[in-house]
Amino acid sequence: MGSKPTYTVSDQWIGEPRPVRVVVVGAGIGGIAAVKLFRETFQDRPTTLVIYEKNHDVGGTWLENRYPGCSVDNPGHTYTYSWEGNPSWSRAYVGAEEVFEYYKGRAKAYGVYQYVNFNHRVVEARWDEYVGQWKLKIEKEGSIIIEDECEVLINVCGMLNQWKWPSIDGLDTYKGHLVHSxxxxxxxxxxxxxxxVIGSGSSAIQMVPKLQKEVKSLISFNRSPSWITQEFGAKYIPEGRELVYSDEQREEWRNNPNEFLKYRKEIESIIVTSIANKFWHAQFKDGPVQEEWYRQTRQNMETALGGNPELISKIVPTFAVGCRRVTPGHGYLEALAKDNIVVRSDEIRRITPTGVQMTDGTNLALDAIICATGFDNSFRPSFALIGENGVDLRDEWREEPRSYLSVAAAGFPNYFMATGPNFPLANGSLVACLEQTLKYAFRAVEKIQTQGVKSVSPTREAVNDFQEHKDAIMEKMVWTSPCRSWYKNGKVDGKVWGPYPGSVPHFFELMGETRWEDFKIEYRTSNRFQYLGRGNTHREVSGGDLAWYVTEPGANLSA
Incomplete structure (x- = not known):
């Protein structure tokens, strides 16, 4: 047997950063935030950031989605980065184009365009255990394959990224106008x-009231009923979507950041604390909050449908509120009650060249078919992600995505997700939670860069424990009630992959500290303490204050 190599002290100060390359997949809201956080965290360090984006511009879902009525569900002032609001929103609930322009403006301000490669789609990422890097293949401009490599890979593609056609026979035979939302x-x-219009989720709920006003007739294919609620924040913004901010109000916010911050915090507290926490408690099965929410929402829906018993039987759910994604449907129910709309809740048998054939044999001639049928919500990556032992995460998660706290996966070192399985996508302030997962990933980058670490990945035991806890608490929640929901990948029953098992403040506290004891850590050398170096610090080699720990009450030498 060979002897252990002689240990050599590294010629460095403690924690001296080594060069690390980080690749971010996606330049949507998360990718834009990643650049700002990266620049703040790794300034003056030998760290490289590269973003690959499949589209021609930033914005992600807000670049892609342009259907009539597309807008935010929450008040716009809760749909900005936590560190910078937008005093110039035109209205309380802003539309897709205005949201896109805000995030494009932030991308310019944060220098995102210096880091992003547009029309570049990652098609494969393969972990190289020997060197501790991800080897990437990227499709450039739809044809050329280029290669790259990185120490850390962060997937920020989002969960509303891979849109899908409905699985209906004959879709490719249709001769009319066929479009996906x-x-x-x-x-x-x-x-x-x-x-x-095929579908009854948020996209259909937003577009149907707009289309109803211009079409001759509209058939709404509602396979599953959905809970249509009041606008989120309606109690505090009673004008709802009709509220347009005046020029004077926006100018005041621009000139008085203290007042603007106060307003933002009030709205955020309403959504995140009052409503989101109430929302969390409302998700417990058979609880008093759920019972009251069910009663009130059902009453509101029946009223909006004009008391029409046929529509009520097709549209108003009987399952718990929140089992499917609740959506504020501004004018949706009222539109369904109009004379030029017919609601079909029975099954479609097939698509024909001229329209739709139902299971009862009825043939419906249509000039156009709109598929508001959502996205692939399996949480499997859109590219081949091959980790330890040649395992592709798409295969490992084919039946069930099992994440570590929504941010990492066992067997896939140095890989992080901004919105993985059981991310708080329906628990409250989504953008702020997205910021937390990115900060979590960058803490791992710092550890890899400064402590001689080659790779970090959550242990199987830690993943299993989180899954056990998540599944146990979900049994108490409405999300496991019998309803067809994308929280369960379109299934009626099954494990919940969507929402986080806790409130937004709960998620913040969880993400605020990394439990390194849950990770398998591999080092670049045989001695984990080699990063201690020659025994000195950056303060010493850079001429810093060597008595920083000496203080005196009331004294401030920097003043």
Missing amino acids: AIWDSNYSFKGKTIG
Whole structure:
């Protein structure tokens, strides 16, 4: 047997950073935030950041989605980065184009365009255990394959990224205008047409009231009922979507940041604390908050449908509120009650060249079919992600995505997700939670860079424990009630992959500290303490204050 190599002290000061390359996949809200956080965290360090984005510009879902009525569900002042609001929102609930312009403006301000490669789609990432790097293959401009490598890979693609057509026979035979809500064709006019909208999720709920006013007739195919609620924040913004901020109000916010911050905190507290925490308690099965929410929401929906018993039987759910994603449907129920809309809740048998054939044999002729059928919510990455032992995460998660706290996966070193399985996508302030997962990933980058670490990955035991806890608490929640929901990947029953098992403040506290005891850590050398170096610090080699720990009450030498 060979002897252990002689240990050599590294010629460095403690924690001297080594060069590390970070690749971020996606330049949506998360990718834009990643650049700002990266620049603040790693300034003056030998750290490289590269972003690969499949689209031609930043913005992600807000670049792609342009269907009529597309807008935020929450008040716009809760849909900005926590560190910088937008005093110039035109209204309380802003539309897709205005949201896109805000985030594009932030991308310019944060220098995102210096880091991003557009029209570059990551097609494969393969972990190289020997060197401790991800080897990447990227499709450039739709044809050329280029290669890259990085120590840390962060997936910020989001959960509403891979749109999907419905699995209905004959879809490819249809001769009319066929469009998905996520790839909208703004050149087509629906005026005076007979159209069908397949789906009853948030996209359909937003577009149907707009389309109803211009089409000759509309058939809404609602396979599953959805809870339509009041606007989030309606109690505090009673004007709802009708509230337009005056020029004077916006100018005051721009000139008085203290007042603007006070307003933002009030709205955020309402959404995150009052409503989100109430929302969390409302998700417990058979609890008093859930019972009251069910009663009030059902009453409001029945009223909006004009008391029509046929529509009520098709549209108003009987399952718990929140089992499917609740959506504030501004004018949606009222539109369904109009004379030029027919609601079909029975199954579609097939798509024909001229329209839709139902299971009862009825043939419905349609000039256009809109598929508001959502996205691939399996949480499997959109590219081949091959970790330890040649395992592809897409295969490992084929039946069930099992994450560590939504941010990492066992067997996939130095890989982090900004919105992984059981991220708080329906628990409250989504953007602020997204910031927390990125900060978590960058803490891992710092550890890898400064402590001689080659790789970090959560242990199987830690993942299993989190899954056990998550599944146990979900049994108490409405999300495991029998309803068809993308929280369960479109299933009626099954494990909940969507929301986080706790409130937003709960998630913040969890993300605020890294439990390194839950990670398998491999070092670049045989001695984990080699990063201690020659025994001195950066303060000493850079001429810093060597008595920083000496203080005196009331004294301030820097003043």
